[in-house]
Amino acid sequence: MRYLVTGGAGFIGSHVVDKLLKDSHMVRVYDNFSTGRKIFIQDHFKKKNFELIDADLSNKKILMASMEDIDFVFHLAAHADVRSGINNRFIDHEENLEITHNILEAMCKNKIKQIAFSSTSSVYGDATIHPTPEDYPFHPTSLYGATKAACESYIHAYSSYYDFQSYIFRFVSFLGPRYTHGIIFDVLKKLQQNSKSIKLLSDGSPKKSSLSVFDGIEAMFKIIEKSKDQINIYNIGHTEILTVSEIVNTILQTVNLNRVKKIWLGKESNWKGDNEFVLLSINKLKRLGWKPKKSIKEAITETVLYLTTNPK
Amino acid sequence: MRYLVTGGAGFIGSHVVDKLLKDSHMVRVYDNFSTGRKIFIQDHFKKKNFELIDADLSNKKILMASMEDIDFVFHLAAHADVRSGINNRFIDHEENLEITHNILEAMCKNKIKQIAFSSTSSVYGDATIHPTPEDYPFHPTSLYGATKAACESYIHAYSSYYDFQSYIFRFVSFLGPRYTHGIIFDVLKKLQQNSKSIKLLSDGSPKKSSLSVFDGIEAMFKIIEKSKDQINIYNIGHTEILTVSEIVNTILQTVNLNRVKKIWLGKESNWKGDNEFVLLSINKLKRLGWKPKKSIKEAITETVLYLTTNPK
Numbered sequence: 001m002r003y004l005v006t007g008g009a010g011f012i013g014s015h016v017v018d019k020l021l022k023d024s025h026m027v028r029v030y031d032n033f034s035t036g037r038k039i040f041i042q043d044h045f046k047k048k049n050f051e052l053i054d055a056d057l058s059n060k061k062i063l064m065a066s067m068e069d070i071d072f073v074f075h076l077a078a079h080a081d082v083r084s085g086i087n088n089r090f091i092d093h094e095e096n097l098e099i100t101h102n103i104l105e106a107m108c109k110n111k112i113k114q115i116a117f118s119s120t121s122s123v124y125g126d127a128t129i130h131p132t133p134e135d136y137p138f139h140p141t142s143l144y145g146a147t148k149a150a151c152e153s154y155i156h157a158y159s160s161y162y163d164f165q166s167y168i169f170r171f172v173s174f175l176g177p178r179y180t181h182g183i184i185f186d187v188l189k190k191l192q193q194n195s196k197s198i199k200l201l202s203d204g205s206p207k208k209s210s211l212s213v214f215d216g217i218e219a220m221f222k223i224i225e226k227s228k229d230q231i232n233i234y235n236i237g238h239t240e241i242l243t244v245s246e247i248v249n250t251i252l253q254t255v256n257l258n259r260v261k262k263i264w265l266g267k268e269s270n271w272k273g274d275n276e277f278v279l280l281s282i283n284k285l286k287r288l289g290w291k292p293k294k295s296i297k298e299a300i301t302e303t304v305l306y307l308t309t310n311p312k
Numbered sequence: 313m314r315y316l317v318t319g320g321a322g323f324i325g326s327h328v329v330d331k332l333l334k335d336s337h338m339v340r341v342y343d344n345f346s347t348g349r350k351i352f353i354q355d356h357f358k359k360k361n362f363e364l365i366d367a368d369l370s371n372k373k374i375l376m377a378s379m380e381d382i383d384f385v386f387h388l389a390a391h392a393d394v395r396s397g398i399n400n401r402f403i404d405h406e407e408n409l410e411i412t413h414n415i416l417e418a419m420c421k422n423k424i425k426q427i428a429f430s431s432t433s434s435v436y437g438d439a440t441i442h443p444t445p446e447d448y449p450f451h452p453t454s455l456y457g458a459t460k461a462a463c464e465s466y467i468h469a470y471s472s473y474y475d476f477q478s479y480i481f482r483f484v485s486f487l488g489p490r491y492t493h494g495i496i497f498d499v500l501k502k503l504q505q506n507s508k509s510i511k512l513l514s515d516g517s518p519k520k521s522s523l524s525v526f527d528g529i530e531a532m533f534k535i536i537e538k539s540k541d542q543i544n545i546y547n548i549g550h551t552e553i554l555t556v557s558e559i560v561n562t563i564l565q566t567v568n569l570n571r572v573k574k575i576w577l578g579k580e581s582n583w584k585g586d587n588e589f590v591l592l593s594i595n596k597l598k599r600l601g602w603k604p605k606k607s608i609k610e611a612i613t614e615t616v617l618y619l620t621t622n623p624k
Contacts, residue, residue, distance in 0.1 A: 086473050089417060097409075097462070105401060125468065135449050139543070140465050141472035150409070150462030153452050156437065160453035160585055161398050231451070273472055 002026040004070045006057060006103065007077030009036030011178045012118065012171075015217045016074055017041055021050060030066050031077065032056040040178050057099045060106075067110040075103050076118045078148075081181065083271045085143035096147035097154070104158040115155065116167040116224065121209075121237065121278050123149040123170060131281035134170070134233050142273035152233075159231050167224055172237035172280055175299040176213035177306045183244070184303050187251050197261035201269045204245030204262075206276035211238045212299035215292040219285055226288045235280035240296045250297050254304040314338040316382045318369060318415065319389030321348030323490045324430065324483075327529045328386055329353055333362060342378050343389065344368040352490050369411045372418075379422035387415050388430045390460075393493065395583045397455035408459035409466070416470040427467065428479040428536065433521075433549065433590050435461040435482060443593035446482070446545050454585035464545075471543050479536055484549035484592055487611040488525035489618045495556070496615050499563050509573035513581050516557030516574075518588035523550045524611035527604040531597055538600045549592035552608045562609050566616040 003020050007013040008029030013036065020027045021044055028051040029041060044050040055062045057077055067073075079095035100117070107115060122145030123138050140146040152168055159166045173182055190198050219236045227234070242250070252258050270276070294302070315332050319325040320341030325348065332339045333356055340363040341353060356362040367374045369389055379385075391407035412429070419427065434457030435450050452458040464480055471478045485494060502510050531548045539546070554562070564570050582588070606614070 085469070089420075090413075093413060101402075101405060108401075123465075125472070137447050137449050138461075138465055138468070140468050143466070143469045143473075146462075146465035146469035149450075149465040150458075153435075153450055153458035153461040153465075154455070156450070156452050157397070157455045157458035157585070160437070161455075273469070 001071045002028070002069055003072050003074060004028045004030060004066060005074040005076065006030045007036060008074075009033060009038065009041050010076060011180050012174055012213060012216070013074070013076040014040035014178055015213050016076065016220070017044065019217055019221060021047065025049065027051070028053065028066065028070065030055065030057065035080070035180055037178075037180075057102065060102060063102055063106050064109065067106050067112055070110070070112055072114040072116070073103065073107060073112060074116045075100060078118060079144070082122060082142050082144040082273070086272055089143060092143040092147040096144070097150045100151040101154055104154060107164070108158060108162050113163065114165050116169065116220065117151065117155055119152055119168050119170045120145060120148045121170055121172050121235070121280055122275065123152065126275050126277070130277060130279045132235070132279065133281040134235055134284055141275060156231060163230070166231045167227070168231065168233045169220055169223070170233070170235045170280065171216065172278060173208065173210040174213045174216050175210050175303045177302070178213070179303045179306065183247060184251055184300060184307065187248060188255070188304065188307055191255065191257060191260065195257060195260065197263060199263045199265055200248060201265055201271070202244055202276075203264045203267050204243060204248065206244045206270070206274070207241050207279065208244065208247070209238045209241045209279045210296055210299065211236065211292060212294040212302070215294055219290050222288050222290045223285065234285050235282055236285060237280035237282050238292050238296055239282065241279045242296050247300060250300045251304055254301045255308065313383045314340070314381055315384050315386060316340050316342060316378060317386040317388060318342045319348060320386075321345060321350065321353050322388060323492050324486055324525060324528070325386070325388040326352035326490055327525050328388065328532070329356065331529055331533060333359065337361065339363070340365065340378065340382065342367065342369065347392070347492055349490075349492075369414065372414055375414055375418050376421065379418050379424055382422070382424055384426040384428070385415065385419060385424060386428045387412060390430060391456070394434060394454050394456040394585070398584055401455060404455040404459040408456070409462045412463040413466055416466060419476070420470060420474050425475065426477050428481065428532065429463065429467055431464055431480050431482045432457060432460045433482055433484050433547070433592055434587065435464065438587050438589070442589060442591045444547070444591065445593040446547055446596055453587060468543060475542070478543045479539070480543065480545045481532055481535070482545070482547045482592065483528065484590060485520065485522040486525045486528050487522050487608075487615045489614070490525070491615045491618065495559060496563055496612060496619065499560060500567070500616065500619055503567065503569060503572065507569060507572065509575060511575045511577055512556075512560060513577055513583070514556055514588075515576045515579050516555060516560065518556045518582070518586070519553050519591065520556065520559070521550045521553045521591045522608055522611065523548065523604060524606040524614065527606055531602050534600050534602045535597065546597050547592035547594055548597060549594050550604050550608055551594065553591045554608050559612060562612045563616055566613045567620065
C-alpha cells in the first residue's frame, strides 16, 4: 500500500512512519517542520520506499500533487498547542479545520478512499461521564477541541458523499520518545532554569489520563486491521489516570529532584478551556484485542529520560 | 433589550423580528437579501425601534459596527440549500461556519454575551434512534449538517472562553407563510410547468417531521425565557411524522390536483447526503411547557395557500 502521512515528521507521525516502513509499505511524508523534526525521520531518507515533501499543507497545488498514487492518508498534522487558542482565535481554524477540509477535497479529486485522522479527547470538553464513551456528545471548551470536532463532522460528510472509509482516533495525551510539548516538557524546562523551586499551574488536582506512544501506535494499527465500518471512531487512551500532582512527582523522581519546592499557583492559574478530568472509555478498543502495555508512570519516566538525553 | 437578527429578512428570521418588535424590543436586522425579502419586513421600516443593515456578513467591518450596543444576537443567516453542498463543497464552510466564527469573534470584541443559533436535525445524519434526543452524537451526511455541527462546537468554545450564554436550536423543516425553498416549493413549481404529471425524487417512502413556523417561534422564545444554562441545546420539531408521499398528497389535495400522475424516480434519484428518516425527540422542550399547536398537514396546507396567493 502507498501511504501519505501529513505531519509525518512529528511526534506521533514519525512513529506511524516507522511502523509503515517496517511493514514494507511505501510512505510519503508531508511536513513543514514547524514542530516536526528531520532527526525523527532521517534514518529513512535513503530508503527506496520513502519520500519527503517539505512543504506547508496550505499550498493546495503541492497538496494535490502529493496525493498522486496514494491509497491511504494518515492526516496527523495539526496545530496541537491547545492553550494558545484563546489568544489566537483563528489559528486552530486555519491549521486544523481548513487544512483538513483541503485534504478531504484533494482526496475526493484524487479518488482516494481511506483516511485516518488524529482527533482528541478535547472534543468531549468537561464530560460528566467517566470513563467517557465514544457516543458522548461534543462539548468542546477550547477552539482546539472545537476545530477537531469540526474536522470529524467534515470527514463524516465527505465519507457520506464519496464512500470514504474513515478512521477517527480520539487520543489522550501521548508520551514517549520524540515528545515535543506538554506538561513534562514544561516542568523540565522550568527545572533547568531553577532546580530549587518550581511554579506550577493549577492546584495539582486535575486528573489526566495519558498513554505511551508505542501503545498508541499499536492501537491505531489494530483498529485499522480489525474495524471495517465506513466510519470507525475509537477513543485511544488508558484505564489508568494520574493527578497533575502525581505526574509532577513522577517527573521529579525520575530526575532525582524530589526535594524541589513545588509552588502550586492555584485553580485560577489554570488556562481557560482546559479539561480537568480526562479519562476515556477504551472498552470499544479493548474488544478488538488491544490493551496498554505500559503504565502511565512508566511512560512518563521514559519520556523524561528521552528529553534529558535529547536536550534539543 | 437590543437584538441583532442576522438573516432577519429571511423565512424564520422575519418571524423572529415580528415577535421581538411586538414585544417592544429594539431590533437591528442584518441581511444581504440573497434569499431574504424586503417584503417580509417592510411593515417595520418606519418604526423607531427597527434598523436595517443591508450588507453581507462577510464584511467584517460592517459586522463589527453592527454589534454596537447590542445585548443579544439571533444568528439565523445561513446557506440553507442542503442539496447543493456536494457540488459546491466550500459554500457551506464559508457561509455557515466562517460567518458564524466571525460573528462569535465580533461578539467577543463587543462584549456581547448572548446568542441564539439556528442549527438543524442534519447534525445527527442518519440517526439510529428515533425520536432522536439532543445527546445523540453528530454523524452529519452533508456539508450543510457538518458545518452546522461545526458552528455548534465553535459556539461551545467561545462560550467556555468568554462566558457566553448560548441557545442552540436544532430545527426540523419549518413550514408556513414566507416559506422560500423546500419540497412544497419544488412540487408547486413543477405543477405550474405541468399539471398532468409530476416527477418526484425518491420512492415516496422517506419520512420527515416538520413544524409550523409559528409553533417554532413560540418554542424558541419559550426556551430563551425558561432555560438558563450556559449552553442550552434544544431540538425543535413535532411528534408527528409524514412520508414524502403523504406530504405530496397533502399538497395536491390543497391545490385540487389529486389526479396528477405521480412518477416516483426511485430511491437512487434521491440526493446524496439526504436523511430519509427525520424525527427529533422534543421531550426536553415539552418539559418547558411547550407543544405544537398545528398538525403537520395543517402547516403544509397553510404553506401551499401562502405560496399560491404569493406566487413571487
